[in-house]
Amino acid sequence: xxxxxxxxxxxxxxxxxxxxxxxxxxxxxxxxxxxxxxxxxxxxxxxxxxxxxxxxxxxxxxxxxxxxxxxxxxxxxxxxxxxxxxxxxxxxxxxxxxxxxxxxxxxxxxxxxxxxxxxxxxxxxxxxxxxxxxxxxxxxxxxxxxxxxxxxxxxxxxxxxxxxxxxxxxxxxxxxxxxxxxxxxxxxxxxxxxxxxxxxxxxxxxxxxxxxxxxxxxxxxxxxxxxxxxxxxxxxxxxxxxxxxxxxxxxxxxxxxxxxxxxxxxxxx
Amino acid sequence: xxxxxxxxxxxxxxxxxxxxxxxxxxxxxxxxxxxxxxxxxxxxxxxxxxxxxxxxxxxxxxxxxxxxxxxxxxxxxxxxxxxxxxxxxxxxxxxxxxxxxxxxxxxxxxxxxxxxxxxxxxxxxxxxxxxxxxxxxxxxxxxxxxxxxxxxxxxxxxxxxxxxxxxxxxxxxxxxxxxxxxxxxxxxxxxxxxxxxxxxxxxxxxxxxxxxxxxxxxxxxxxxxxxxxxxxxxxxxxxxxxxxxxxxxxxxxxxxxxxxxxxxxxxxxxxxxxxxxxxxxxxxxxxxxxxxxxxxxxxxx
Numbered sequence: 001x002x003x004x005x006x007x008x009x010x011x012x013x014x015x016x017x018x019x020x021x022x023x024x025x026x027x028x029x030x031x032x033x034x035x036x037x038x039x040x041x042x043x044x045x046x047x048x049x050x051x052x053x054x055x056x057x058x059x060x061x062x063x064x065x066x067x068x069x070x071x072x073x074x075x076x077x078x079x080x081x082x083x084x085x086x087x088x089x090x091x092x093x094x095x096x097x098x099x100x101x102x103x104x105x106x107x108x109x110x111x112x113x114x115x116x117x118x119x120x121x122x123x124x125x126x127x128x129x130x131x132x133x134x135x136x137x138x139x140x141x142x143x144x145x146x147x148x149x150x151x152x153x154x155x156x157x158x159x160x161x162x163x164x165x166x167x168x169x170x171x172x173x174x175x176x177x178x179x180x181x182x183x184x185x186x187x188x189x190x191x192x193x194x195x196x197x198x199x200x201x202x203x204x205x206x207x208x209x210x211x212x213x214x215x216x217x218x219x220x221x222x223x224x225x226x227x228x229x230x231x232x233x234x235x236x237x238x239x240x241x242x243x244x245x246x247x248x249x250x251x252x253x254x255x256x257x258x259x260x261x262x263x264x265x266x267x268x269x
Numbered sequence: 270x271x272x273x274x275x276x277x278x279x280x281x282x283x284x285x286x287x288x289x290x291x292x293x294x295x296x297x298x299x300x301x302x303x304x305x306x307x308x309x310x311x312x313x314x315x316x317x318x319x320x321x322x323x324x325x326x327x328x329x330x331x332x333x334x335x336x337x338x339x340x341x342x343x344x345x346x347x348x349x350x351x352x353x354x355x356x357x358x359x360x361x362x363x364x365x366x367x368x369x370x371x372x373x374x375x376x377x378x379x380x381x382x383x384x385x386x387x388x389x390x391x392x393x394x395x396x397x398x399x400x401x402x403x404x405x406x407x408x409x410x411x412x413x414x415x416x417x418x419x420x421x422x423x424x425x426x427x428x429x430x431x432x433x434x435x436x437x438x439x440x441x442x443x444x445x446x447x448x449x450x451x452x453x454x455x456x457x458x459x460x461x462x463x464x465x466x467x468x469x470x471x472x473x474x475x476x477x478x479x480x481x482x483x484x485x486x487x488x489x490x491x492x493x494x495x496x497x498x499x500x501x502x503x504x505x506x507x508x509x510x511x512x513x514x515x516x517x518x519x520x521x522x523x524x525x526x527x528x529x530x531x532x533x534x535x536x537x538x539x540x541x542x543x544x545x546x547x548x549x550x551x552x553x554x555x556x557x558x559x560x561x562x563x564x565x566x567x568x569x570x
Contacts, residue, residue, distance in 0.1 A: 053281075055281075094366065094367065095368075095436060096364075096367070097367050097370035098352060098355075098356070099356075099357075099364075100351070114356070114357075115355075117349060118343045118345045118348075119352075119369060120283035121283065121367075121433075123280075123281055123282070123283040124280065124281075124282070124283040124285075124439050124442070125436075125437050126281065126438065127277070127438040128279060128280070129279055129280050129281035130281075131281070133344050222279065223276035223279040224276055225276045226276050226279075227276065229436040229437050229438055230366050230436055232435040233366060233368070233435075233436050236432040236436065236446040236447075236448065236449045236450075237449065239447050239450040240424075240429070240431060240450050240452075241424075243428065243449070243450035243453035244453050247304075247424075247453065247457045247488060250487050250491070251305065251312065252308065254480045254483050255313045255317075255477065255480050255484075
């Protein structure tokens with residue numbers, strides 16, 4: 001019997017991210033992800049963020065959020081390295097019809113590229129907009145939490161490369177303890193807005209990649225209340241069945257009544 | 270984009286495009302025509318069997334087109350069989366809580382029923398010299414069982430796509446539980462419309478055609494009610510339809526696809542001989558635009 005491994009993941013302290021994008025580069029290098037548009041990229045015009053979004057060839061994305069007053073005398077940068085949340089209850093894994101998306105022994109969520117057929121249901125299911133099709137493989141792809149490195153006893157490339165320890169890798173239990181202490185420290189220092197996003201079980205059973213934020217989730221482009229896709233399954237199914245019953249009744253009434261009426265008409269001289 | 274609306278606004282569009290719009294349309298026709306044909310077979314008169322045969326003749330080709338469209342939409346089309354068989358273990362791949370998984374199986378199984386009914390219709394028309402095939406349709410016991418089970422699968426194929434959209438995290442799709450119901454009802458309306466249209470073209474004007482006309486009007490009226498219910502159930506997310514898509518929904522679906530054919534049914538003298546053809550065409554156009562608006566509007570926000 002395999003030895004149970006404790007769940008591992010990321011704790012990202014956004015307050016110490018400096019936007020260097022070393023995580024993006026390390027991820028691209030280790031996972032051999034292709035460049036955008038054959039390397040001929042255009043500037044987004046959106047701050048220093050030319051990566052733009054997580055997708056099939058960007059499994060890490062450093063977000064640059066500028067919060068400045070109209071006269072630009074006061075302001076701050078919010079920086080956040082975004083990644084797959086490796087949800088404990090993962091919407092993508094839930095809907096995947098091919099079994100390509102699996103939960104690993106590390107409690108991470110991995111898309112097996114050789115099994116994925118590109119139906120893209122997982123893309124619509126992920127509440128964080130993490131997954132996209134990688135044009136090189138033609139399959140849906142996202143962060144694997146460096147599954148191959150974990151198997152070899154190494155930590156993921158991005159957290160290894162992070163120079164400020166904004167991205168920290170470890171067991172979820174240990175990371176939560178560390179994150180809670182950091183929130184406490186920030187609160188004591190006067191940063192009352194500091195809180196953890198996705199660290200507890202209320203959000204999709206817990207996010208194995210959770211964040212320390214200092215503003216509302218929406219400001220960082222994160223959903224305030226992500227839910228499982230199957231929340232609608234029972235109600236949508238019952239309503240569909242109800243629709244089918246109504247159509248069936250309408251059909252029976254129309255074809256039966258007509259028979260009776262027209263039979264009656266035929267009997268007339 | 271108003272990000273305060275719903276947590277569904279943070280997901281990414283799956284880029285389901287025209288192939289899926291057409292699939293929703295042909296899938297609706299495949300399921301809808303089959304179950305209308307079953308209703309005629311089970312509850313209609315013997316002389317209406319020619320009309321039921323027409324339904325079966327539409328169902329199978331529509332289903333074949335559906336399967337082709339779905340396969341082509343995959344970014345790895347040759348792996349279409351991964352939906353049914355787990356590719357690493359060669360075990361059955363089935364997830365009862367994933368509408369796409371259940372739908373794949375339903376399409377496969379419904380294909381068998383649709384094929385049986387198609388062959389039976391051919392035999393009854395004398396196009397297939399296999400008298401035994403006639404027993405695959407009512408009124409016999411075997412035929413009735415096939416029709417009843419196949420009809421249920423027909424309903425499923427027509428409606429599961431709406432449930433599939435609801436079981437995501439995209440805005441609009443997952444913000445209402447009523448899309449499956451809307452698709453079931455719409456499948457019935459477009460199927461009745463196409464059967465009416467082809468019955469006129471092929472001279473299959475049996476007495477049952479009047480009942481089919483009336484059924485289509487009832488169903489279009491029901492579809493109107495369900496669409497309004499969808500809009501109400503969206504709550505604040507309805508604002509996503511205050512756009513060009515909403516206008517198309519209003520003019521193309523409600524105006525052209527629902528109110529116009531209902532008016533034609535009410536005022537039969539308006540277009541004379543072309544009345545029923547115009548009504549059927551407008552219902553079909555409305556059904557297509559409905560699917561187009563639902564597929565694209567949720568991906569553009």
